[in-house]
Amino acid sequence: MNPRNKLTIKIMSKNAIPQGGGFLDGLRFLRNKESIANGYREARKEMEEYLSVLRESLRKERPDKSYTDDELAEMILEKCHLNKTAHLRG
Numbered sequence: 001m002n003p004r005n006k007l008t009i010k011i012m013s014k015n016a017i018p019q020g021g022g023f024l025d026g027l028r029f030l031r032n033k034e035s036i037a038n039g040y041r042e043a044r045k046e047m048e049e050y051l052s053v054l055r056e057s058l059r060k061e062r063p064d065k066s067y068t069d070d071e072l073a074e075m076i077l078e079k080c081h082l083n084k085t086a087h088l089r090g
Helices: 003-016 023-031 031-059 069-084
Strands: none
Touching: 003 023, 003 031, 023 031, 023 069, 031 069
16 A cells, blocks of 8 residues: 555544544544545645645755655655654664
């Protein structure tokens, strides 16, 4: 699976369960085809916004270098992974 799709799914899963929600919220989301379709569209739009912001930020830092959407998505996924596992590194 390409990094953009992985990032979209990560965003979609975050959005599917509200803050303080739980397993049942996830089940309700998954049982409704319309909520899945809307959730995907919203997550895809959010992912595109993230890529745009990161691309603009990197353009300012390194105007001579361009990045593909997959490279940008991979950077975001790596940052998510580092944040998620920070407690394991002490």
